[in-house]
Amino acid sequence: MASSAPWDGLKFVTxxxxxxxxxxxxxxxxxEQATLEGAYEIQTADLVExxxxxxxxxxxxxxxxxxxxxxxxxxxxxxxxxxxxVKWFESSVGCAGMLKMLEGFxxxxxFAQCCVAVHDGREIVLARGEVxxxxxxxxxxxxxxxWDVLFxxxxxxxxxxxxxxxxxxxxxxxxxxxxxxxxRIG
Numbered sequence: 001m002a003s004s005a006p007w008d009g010l011k012f013v014t015x016x017x018x019x020x021x022x023x024x025x026x027x028x029x030x031x032e033q034a035t036l037e038g039a040y041e042i043q044t045a046d047l048v049e050x051x052x053x054x055x056x057x058x059x060x061x062x063x064x065x066x067x068x069x070x071x072x073x074x075x076x077x078x079x080x081x082x083x084x085x086v087k088w089f090e091s092s093v094g095c096a097g098m099l100k101m102l103e104g105f106x107x108x109x110x111f112a113q114c115c116v117a118v119h120d121g122r123e124i125v126l127a128r129g130e131v132x133x134x135x136x137x138x139x140x141x142x143x144x145x146x147w148d149v150l151f152x153x154x155x156x157x158x159x160x161x162x163x164x165x166x167x168x169x170x171x172x173x174x175x176x177x178x179x180x181x182x183x184r185i186g
Contacts, residue, residue: 010118012067013058018145019069019174026169026178036061045083047072047115048126055119065120071173073147075135076109077102083113086147095139095150108134112151112160114177118185125184129176144168 007027011034012020020033039061042053047070054068072084082089082098089098102108114129133153141149141161148160153171160168169175 010065010067011058011062012069013054013062014069016145022165022169022172022174023067023069023178025165026172026175027182031067034058034062034066043085043088045072045080045085047084047113048128050084051115051117051126052124055117055124059119059121063121065118067116067118069114069116069174069177071112071114073151074111074113075102075105076111077105077107090146095147098147098150099135099138102135108137110135110151112153112173114173116174116177116181118181125181127177127180127184129173129178129180131171131173131176 007029010031012023012031013034013036014020015035017033020031024031036058039057042050044050051068051070054070055066058066058068070084072082073086074080074083093101110133112131112133115126117124117126131153133151135150136152136159139149140159143163143165144161148168150159152159160172
């Protein structure tokens, strides 16, 4: 990145306050949240394609360095779905509906993925994080947000939603993506 202080003045473009809170805790910096009116999100299961589009759209709208993020949950039994489309599955059938749709599948394997990008007007720097795990047999926990009630990371017996914020942030796909981004831009 061209800036000597890549995190200064960076706007985290998201409508999800939970993601901003997690990013602040993981990175240990105060990020300013920004939202885009009239923005559209391309529909793709490809997380990198989605985040690259979001970064370009956010930078062109705000004309200031931006940070964007998206995450996905991939069910092994569904060959890559829902992936980055998980938010649409959540809004249409909910987490309980996704569990119902998994009935009859023996393979409960899954992975949580996150892709983050910074766009400074000259280049886009992308980083990814991934955590392998499994899908619970029922909704579990009251913490976290979104599909945290479904996902049990490898090496653990609790869903993200059953973990404390600190526990989740220490191992999450989002933490891994932000750690990789920090390595790339300083």
